[in-house]
Amino acid sequence: MPNPMASGKITNGHNATEVQLSLPITATSEDIIKRYRENRHWRLYEKEWIYRNFPPAGKTWLDFGCGTGEITSQLALLGAARVTAIDVTPGLLDMTQKQAEIDGVAERVRTICGDITTAPAEQVDFVIAYAVLHHVPDRLQEVTEAIVRWLKPGGTFILCEPVCYIPMLEWMRNHSSVPHDALDDGERKLTGADLTLIESQFRDAKRVHFNTVRRLSRVIPSADRSLRSIDSALRMVPGSSYFSGNVIGYCRK
DSSP: OOOOOOSSOOTTOOOHHHHHHTSOOOOOOHHHHHHHHHOTTTTTOHHHHHHHHSOOTTOEEEEETOTTSHHHHHHHHTTOSEEEEEESOHHHHHHHHHHHHHTTOGGGEEEEESOTTTSOOOOEEEEEEESOGGGOGGGHHHHHHHHHHHEEEEEEEEEEEEBOSOHHHHHHHHTSSOOOOOOOTTOOOBOHHHHHHHHTTSSEEEEEEEOSSGGGGGTOGGGHHHHHHHHHHHTTSTTGGGGOSEEEEEEEO
């Protein structure tokens, strides 16, 4: 599954899956793995936040909607005992397998091509869905039920998704000149009601929000780090989450 996408279309005519399938496969650099071992800026970056708060080492994982296998391979390189990667696109599963082979972790990675709602579930410590659920917004109930089946008792589901709490903000963005990324058919940002539906399947759930003012980095790229720092500070401000563009949710079975 593709990474978080903004609303709107890019001009080259490709959808998000086609963009992913066109990406080159290269070995994960030691600098990247060092970064995610240390997670020095975990308050600013979503993936660092996840790896710091849920260390992969020694745990079993399901990477739902694995896409090109970037996270699958990172989890294994960070010491995961086993990573199962599932996606509906055969070409992306081929890329995931090749990524694991290039990174030398293929023995701890298994790929499944298919729909999570019909694939036989195996008990894992963690399920991660990184920018996946907004591609299946009309199937959240059945997909979440399938995720619950994959988790061990006490296991944790981690999601990272684009979110829209205030429709007017999205309307304004769609009618602005801010550049847009490619979209797949049917995808949309999750809403507060969507998140509540997902969380209702678990005994405990929490959210952490990102990308409040940082979305301005699309028009001021050089300010990205500063804008992320402002976002981090805004988490302490009541009500600021409603203006966020991304959310990490973590739900315990």
